[in-house]
Amino acid sequence: MYALITGFMEAGETPEGGIAREVKEETNLDVSATKLVGVYDFQRMNQIIIAYHVAADGDVKLSPELVDYRLYDLPDLKCWPAGTGYALADWLRTRGHEPVFFTAAENEDRRRGLQLPPEEPKRGS
Numbered sequence: 001m002y003a004l005i006t007g008f009m010e011a012g013e014t015p016e017g018g019i020a021r022e023v024k025e026e027t028n029l030d031v032s033a034t035k036l037v038g039v040y041d042f043q044r045m046n047q048i049i050i051a052y053h054v055a056a057d058g059d060v061k062l063s064p065e066l067v068d069y070r071l072y073d074l075p076d077l078k079c080w081p082a083g084t085g086y087a088l089a090d091w092l093r094t095r096g097h098e099p100v101f102f103t104a105a106e107n108e109d110r111r112r113g114l115q116l117p118p119e120e121p122k123r124g125s
Contacts, residue, residue, distance in 0.1 A: 002070055004051075004084045015050045026063045029056035037091050042083045051087030053094075078102055080110060 007022035009015065020031035037051040060069060074092060079085040079099045089099035102110060 002068075002072075004088065006049075006084065016052070019052045019054060023054060023056055026066055027056070027069070028061035028063075029058045031056045037087050037094075040083065040086050044082070049083055049087060051084065051091070053091055078106075081107060 005019075005023055005026050007018065007025075009018040010021070013021070016034045019034060023029050023031050031054045033055040034052045035054075037053055040049040040051065042049050062069060074095055074097045077088065077092065077097075077099075079089045079092070079101045081101050085101070089101070092099045
């Protein structure tokens with residue numbers, strides 16, 4: 001399972017500065033440009049996500065937090081129905097690709113693989 005580069009802002013840091021720092025810390029790449037993808041609620045964690053697409057340069061050297069990385073062709077990407085998955089879907093749309101989301105069964109398999117608890121049913125469901 002692969003994910004997007006994520007992290008938390010430090011005191012006094014701008015969102016753009018935070019993502020540039022996280023990309024550098026986790027991949028050793030230097031961010032040369034940032035473009036806002038969107039802002040998303042992440043209610044399960046009582047957080048908001050500010051998602052950026054970045055252009056970055058350099059040679060990848062992963063931090064100890066990461067085991068591997070992989071490059072995907074856009075049509076091969078699948079979005080997860082929460083948090084950064086919605087950001088990925090919006091970014092794909094800007095590239096002319098209609099996003100495909102994991103089915104409910106695929107998402108439960110994905111969550112088990114990540115050792116996450118099952119999602120609670122939404123009210124009114």
